[in-house]
Amino acid sequence: MAATPPTLRQRRLGAELRKLREQAGLTSTEAAARVGIQQARMSMIEAGRYGVSADRVRAMARCYACDDAALVEALGSMTGRRGRGWWDEYRELLPVSLVEVAELEHDARALRVAVLVAMPGLLQTAEHARASYGQNVPALRPYEIEHHVAFRIRRQGVLGGSSPLPYTAIIHEAVLRMGVGGADVVRAQLHHLIEMGEQEHVNVLAIPFERAGFPAAGQPITYACGPTPQLDTVLLDSDHGCELLFAEAQLARYRTVLDRMERCALSPAESSAFIHKIAKSL
Incomplete structure (x- = not known):
């Protein structure tokens, strides 16, 4: 064996x-x-x-x-034997690097995310996720799409329950205007962002096109805070899979990147109004 x-x-x-x-x-x-x-x-x-x-x-x-x-x-x-997590059910269905994202989120004390071209996975509606996975190259079979969607929705459990994870999502206007799934799907997704941002533990921060001065990181960035700063982790997502970084210099760099992006973003209240305005225009 x-x-x-x-x-x-x-x-x-x-x-x-x-x-x-x-x-x-x-x-x-x-x-x-x-x-x-x-x-x-x-x-x-x-x-x-x-x-x-x-x-x-x-x-x-x-x-x-x-x-x-x-x-x-x-x-x-971190020692000792831990029972199987729910994500282990997907190890033979999905890429290992994707499954480990759920393990990382489960163990985190807080999450900071920045995206320029794709909606944060933990804030996606099922319809948006399904439409997004439908654009994969190479194409996924219908049942594979459903496995990916179900996994993404289950990951969102860290934002609920009695001890929800503190979560900050920095989202560029380009993401908000992507027509993934068509107008109805986009409109529903934007309203979902507004509703999630109203929760006390969730901050949704939008960066309009006219805001300059932020580092343009091409791939989505997830910064997972650990029990001590040394155990923080950066996850970079790309079409080729996920890369995990935890060297001190790398952690410091991405903290600075996220701090700068957050300073360029609208406030939570301004972001909500901004997203609502885009949804209304659809």
């Missing part, structure tokens, strides 16, 4: 432990000797392919002279 691939959480834990080791100036062989395990096991832990306990994580942190208690505690909480 083939080994089960490591989850996104397991890979991230291993990457963070490797980062701490490298910051301590230790090779994996040296670190393994100090922690009291074989070098091969150390490599498997850092690859996310071998389980590690919270106590072992704390021991490794001491070995690496890491005195950031909040980070060590957060890493410890």
Whole structure:
């Protein structure tokens, strides 16, 4: 039987432990000797392919002279075996990178999204999502479209329930004027944006064409806040799949990009009125 691939959480834990080791100036062989395990096991832990306990994580942190208690505690909480998430049902139906988006959203403490050409997935109506997937190249079969739509709608659960995720979406006017699905679908989608923006935990911020001075990031950006800043993650979406970034320099760069875009956007109230005006013109 083939080994089960490591989850996104397991890979991230291993990457963070490797980062701490490298910051301590230790090779994996040296670190393994100090922690009291074989070098091969150390490599498997850092690859996310071998389980590690919270106590072992704390021991490794001491070995690496890491005195950031909040980070060590957060890493410890990422250990152990976790039950299957609802997204695991889709692992044989959808690309792995897409499935991992749901896992990332589930584990996030807050989300910031910026889009210039496509509607944020967590704010799409089913009709808009269906029309959007209908434009895929190569074309999806009808049942594949329905799998994608159902998955997208289930992802939106993080914005509901008793503890909804704080969510900010920065949306360029180009997105609001895209004719995906025709006028009726677009109108319904825009009204849905307005309704979502009225929720306390959701901020919908629009950038009109005439607003200049923002960095034009071509691909959608998702910034997922972790339990500590070091565990934040940037997700870049493209036709070729999703790319995950979590190096400190990359995180700092995209925080700056999003901050600049947010400063260029209208206020939530102005954005609502702006979106309503576009919907009324259809």
